[in-house]
Amino acid sequence: MKKIYSVLVENRSGVLYKVAGLFSRRAFNIDSLVVGETDDPTVSCMTIVSSGDDHTLEQIEKQLNKKLDVIKVKTFHEHESVSRELMLVKVKYNRSNRRDIMEISDVLKAQIVDMSRTQMMIQLCDVPERAELFLKMLQSVSIVEVARTGTVALPKCHDQEN
């Protein structure tokens, strides 16, 4: 099972190492990990996607809470949140497949953000599954390189803060 951990941490050097180290030390999975500053410059938000059985997922939360640089841990499942991933894909194109690539991009709402005579770079911002789908659709095309941000997520909006 997958779970998303939105972890507010002290924005200090070494904190990423401590949190990532916790995952490797206790053999927890990291499917993705994204860090960025929040509206408060002393606080960073780490969005960690992990998978495992219920016991492991609970342990991850407890062990995260135990870290002294961790201010707050929020956990939620994918369906309880809005999650996004940004992906950049650089592909080789030619006259015969150019139209196909553009059509796929169009259908999946990806944008072409850079181009040369032989390569183009496509940007997709969507849920992680759609990013996977996009890559799958491009399988017939020669992909030069791919960069993905990993998932960022927040729990869905409620009228009362929980």
Add this chain to the structure above:
Amino acid sequence: MNGAQAMVKCLELEGVEMVFGYPGVAICPFYDSILDSEIRTILIRTEQNAAHAASGLARVTGKVGVCAVTSGPGATNLITGIATAFADSIPLVCITGQVNSELIGSDVFQEADITGAAESFVKYSYLVKRAEEIPRIFKEAFHIASTGRKGPVLIDVPIDVQNAPIRKFSYPESVNLRTYKPTVKGHAVQIKKVMAELERAKRPVICAGGGVLLSGAQQMLREFSHKYQVPVVSTMMGIGAMQTEDDLYFGMVGNNGAPCANRAMNDADMVIMVGARVADRAVNQPEIITRDKVLVHMDVDPAEIGKNAGPTIPLVGDAANIFASLMETEIACDHSLWLQTLYAYRQQMQEKRSPNPAFVDPARFIQKLSGRMEHDAIYVADVGQNQIWSCKNCIVRDGKFLTSGGMGTMGYSIPAAMGAKLGLPDRQVVAVCGDGSFQMSMMELATMRQHNVPVKIVVIANRYLGMVREYQKNTYNSRYSVVDLSGSPDLSKIAEAYGMRFLRLQDPDREDEAIEEFLRGDDSVLMECVIDPMDVVK
């Protein structure tokens, strides 16, 4: 005032009386400043033992143990000691010198990324960037080390920070960490539930871990156990929480534990784990304590509850505090039938050892030795066969039993005993080690001599790494590999070299007089107790 002077001032304000350590260039400003202080410095002979000695002191005094070493190899040598303290939740503040801030990262002489290297063994660590931060960091470090689930905190101080001037020194009165607020008081609803279950239970048992001692809850545990007539077993770290001769105490659990203690755990319908991790050596199959039983797990660290066994009633808080709350409830319970069963088990399930009569039986020897020690003596057990013999046979009354339980670090006993003796100079302190573990720490005999620390040391000598040999006997069909300790020194000469009294006990008939001779007076003695080289724990 400079950074180093501020560091010393902080230690003084924290009431630190002693620092164990080993200097080097990167910590020299600190060791220069400490000359102007009343704080006593103990030059240990290898850095690992500085942490062990600080641990021994912390465990008998309840204060935070402090050690200070230099950068690079000094710091990396300290890691095993830090990890040992971490595994047993012992409060330490470990100070390391570091190379000049501007040189960090350039791999200069004696540079080691110690905060990085020690990360998984510390409760928290600091790399001090500016001298102004020293008072706040020290205040926080002592607070973090000594509250909640205790543990080692590392402070890495670059030499330029130690030398930097501080305009105004002010020590914070309190700590305000938004990320750290340990729960001490047990939740009232959970407390009620526990007492309701205890009233219902027919066969309750308490399993006491090291957390009881760390919280200073021995007396509360004993009161609780007697008030409600609940039998107690302990983990290795919980030895001494109950007096071993208490009728309601049934011994240590686990694969090296007392059969009647394990039987009590298995037959119980309610298990109250307190300050114990439910780790593999104590509870081999966690499902046994959860199946058909009410499991109450009390611990100050919420992450320990449910880690290895899912409890029926989780109860986060400090052991002393929880016992006090529990005892506010009056319940009617009668466990006399259950106790009768356990007394019968205790009679029937005595372990049958078949010791070689030509040699001293280490089990009997330890019973006699600990039985004749002063009522409040400190017994420090090392690691190996000697540890298991000690755990099973040591009689603890009002004193303490110390050992490296979680990490099982060989060589722990001598430096820890030294720290304990320095912490409580009026107590009798005895370290019991094997000939393997003795040789890991025998350099500290010099420290004992230099600083006049009269520790009594027993070496249970079998010329083998006995625990591993026993394992190889059972698991590898007696193919012994790298366990032969021939080449070990003549211990009488070692004792002579360090100016210690020496005794060799070889003849089992001379046991009593040897023990009497050994315990006589408050001086350093080294006793070699020669046992059958092939003797086994099981």
